[in-house]
Amino acid sequence: MVGENPSASPDGLAGAALQSALSIAPFHAWLGLRVEDVNDGVLHLSMPWRDEIVSNPRIPSVHGGVLASLIDLAGMYVLLTRTRAVSATASLHVDYHRPASGGPLHVHARVVKIGRTLSVADSEVRSPDGVLLASGRGSYLMRDGGIAA
């Protein structure tokens, strides 16, 4: 079940440019996102704990919307490692498997399909010790028929 076109692309973002693009978004800066690795069409990001991301303060567990944010943004950025033609999220689907009760959280995103109008990426959020907490997929609108700018 390997994604298509898994090779690296000269049209995509990489290295310091990727971390820099990621951090332009104020919400990403607030989440404290860090690029851990990009390898063969798979992007690994991490997010540290911060108290404001909590939903249930008794557990305490991370809000489902924060986990959805990670799946949304990791999918977009793994596509951006391949082509800069990604424009905006069209839709997002998330399944929640277990409460996320500690940090840092790790997100692994992989390219499923790069299309002319829509591209798709799957992501997983895991605990510090690798337990699957949430997984899902984003579908993203492409600019100019998906041709890299």
Added chain:
Amino acid sequence: MVGENPSASPDGLAGAALQSALSIAPFHAWLGLRVEDVNDGVLHLSMPWRDEIVSNPRIPSVHGGVLASLIDLAGMYVLLTRTRAVSATASLHVDYHRPASGGPLHVHARVVKIGRTLSVADSEVRSPDGVLLASGRGSYLMRDGGIAA
């Protein structure tokens, strides 16, 4: 296309208790959520603007993860107005229709189905002047076979 069991329920949260429950979550407090209205199985929440919710600072537009958060939490809380047996989000699906470029944002959630194991609610996020920005649905796990505690 009316949801089931649209009548109010003595088992659900209402009024000040609803606003209070909503604000227990640190992430909800950070978002600044406010209960505007509950009427016949439809919950109306509002969220003020704050600069950290921005994704693209050039537009500036609200991060898709923040809109997903609104759809997730509004769906859970509209179910809680009917039964306290709602436990956790099982899955979330969001479609993004237009960039959200100003606040406050308004979320309207309605009950689709109250079940023993899973309940479903649909939500819409609208701009200050009523334009549809995002819509979607959450599916929620029920506690103790959905019997109100």
Added chain:
Amino acid sequence: MVGENPSASPDGLAGAALQSALSIAPFHAWLGLRVEDVNDGVLHLSMPWRDEIVSNPRIPSVHGGVLASLIDLAGMYVLLTRTRAVSATASLHVDYHRPASGGPLHVHARVVKIGRTLSVADSEVRSPDGVLLASGRGSYLMRDGGIAA
């Protein structure tokens, strides 16, 4: 929670032309679909029982894929009542609420958003006596920027 642009459109399909377009698809003919009503952006279709649609022969219950088919096609055809620019299904999401154990099944679809690249419609499948069996949404690619042909 009313869809946008609910008025009828001279660019869309109606009446006998709608039934005729629906029945061109061999799978639709096999399902025996019938247009019951189109009114103010809501399409009502019915599907009779046939033994091959069963998943669990002990109940017997309709296969989830058949219910997904109904939600997919009803969403596309309610959009076609408004604009002929609908091209293909981009994505489909379905929640199953109860087993469907008798026919005919009734599908009610409504327009959520007509966009330039993507349009969205919500649908519900109900039993002969009106019980909600499944609900969901399709997202559809538009042709030529959504301009009616």
Added chain:
Amino acid sequence: MVGENPSASPDGLAGAALQSALSIAPFHAWLGLRVEDVNDGVLHLSMPWRDEIVSNPRIPSVHGGVLASLIDLAGMYVLLTRTRAVSATASLHVDYHRPASGGPLHVHARVVKIGRTLSVADSEVRSPDGVLLASGRGSYLMRDGGIAA
């Protein structure tokens, strides 16, 4: 991005029992499904062409509902290779990548998560020459807290 618990299970269906269980469903018999392989938590099914599955007779392309059916049932059966406690589909999400214009179609499903209440499986539908046509995920209700019967 490996699924959890990938080892084979003595509680699951295998071999002739799996093909036999799959074919009990009249809709599966109509689709002509065949178990090609089960290996390490991945199920491979094939479906031959038949004219009634067509949506657009001019291409001709397989109806999106048929592709959704494949993703729904392949996800359920890959879970059944691991535990017989799978009960019913709770939700289904499908993305359509390219028209499916020839057969046989191949479906590859893998276990994402086996839970007490809900289990999740991802599936891909590919053309005879391996091109990705559709992909998606099903979420399935578990019986008796997911304990194998």
